[in-house]
Amino acid sequence: MVYIASWDEFVERSVQLFRANPQTSRYVMKYRHCDGKLVLKVTDNRECLKFKTDQAQDAKKMEKLNNIFFTLMARGPDADISEVSGKEQVEPQPSKKVQQFHLRKFLGYLDSSLPYHSMLSCFQDTNMQ
Amino acid sequence: MVLLQPDPFLSELTSMYERCQEKGSVWVTLKRSSLKSKAQKNKLESKGGGVEYRCLVRATDGKKTISTSLSAKDHLRFQASYATVLRAHMHALKKRERKDKKKTAESDKKQGDVKKPTPKASH
Numbered sequence: 001m002v003y004i005a006s007w008d009e010f011v012e013r014s015v016q017l018f019r020a021n022p023q024t025s026r027y028v029m030k031y032r033h034c035d036g037k038l039v040l041k042v043t044d045n046r047e048c049l050k051f052k053t054d055q056a057q058d059a060k061k062m063e064k065l066n067n068i069f070f071t072l073m074a075r076g077p078d079a080d081i082s083e084v085s086g087k088e089q090v091e092p093q094p095s096k097k098v099q100q101f102h103l104r105k106f107l108g109y110l111d112s113s114l115p116y117h118s119m120l121s122c123f124q125d126t127n128m129q
Numbered sequence: 130m131v132l133l134q135p136d137p138f139l140s141e142l143t144s145m146y147e148r149c150q151e152k153g154s155v156w157v158t159l160k161r162s163s164l165k166s167k168a169q170k171n172k173l174e175s176k177g178g179g180v181e182y183r184c185l186v187r188a189t190d191g192k193k194t195i196s197t198s199l200s201a202k203d204h205l206r207f208q209a210s211y212a213t214v215l216r217a218h219m220h221a222l223k224k225r226e227r228k229d230k231k232k233t234a235e236s237d238k239k240q241g242d243v244k245k246p247t248p249k250a251s252h
Binding site: 035054057070074075 | 146150151154156157158159160161182183184200204206207209210211212213215218219220221222224
């Protein structure tokens with residue numbers, strides 16, 4: 001089990017791995033705040049693919065991979081991922097609206113529980129855009 | 130293991146990330162699962178009915194484990210707010226240093242300057 005250096009190779013191989021074995025495959029994201037490290041792992045208990053990073057720019061790439069795996073796992077291994085794996089700019093407008101709607105709902109939810117300052121500021125930023 | 134609804138799961142995940150800021154790691158696992166045992170699956174299949182698969186999301190800090198399951202309808206909503214939670218907490222990762230960028234830009238320019246005169250000279 002060796003870390004894969006290239007992000008594109010990691011994405012390609014992990015999607016292949018999942019499609020070959022959708023029942024046994026899992027995708028794990030480990031984040032360690034104190035060391036500022038992020039490790040992504042995809043395995044089917046036979047083969048294991050890993051990617052390690054400490055760069056903030058890779059967090060954005062990870063977000064896309066998250067979306068790919070959410071789609072594949074919720075809709076099935078044959079689901080079309082061209083939409084999620086493509087560039088963000090291509091995304092149609094309605095999804096943004098849905099996102100904003102959900103953000104507001106989520107905000108309300110948080111207001112009722114605890115004051116997450118870091119999070120609230122993040123929400124404000126997204127609303128500004 | 131506690132199976133939660135997607136929204137409480139996200140709020141629990143948030144507090145898990147906050148608890149583990151000083152030390153410790155947080156694992157989040159995605160898996161395609163029917164949430165049924167093998168025996169139950171065989172029963173369903175023998176009856177001819179299909180097995181419904183969902184996306185199982187589990188999170189742990191090594192002490193406590195929480196989980197939620199997403200249907201094909203839920204996942205878009207969930208993945209957007211999940212991304213927001215991650216963005217709000219993953220701020221320990223290194224940002225690209227601007228100094229390096231400037232340096233490379235300058236060296237590129239120099240290279241460009243060197244290259245430019247040559248075509249002029251040839252004319």
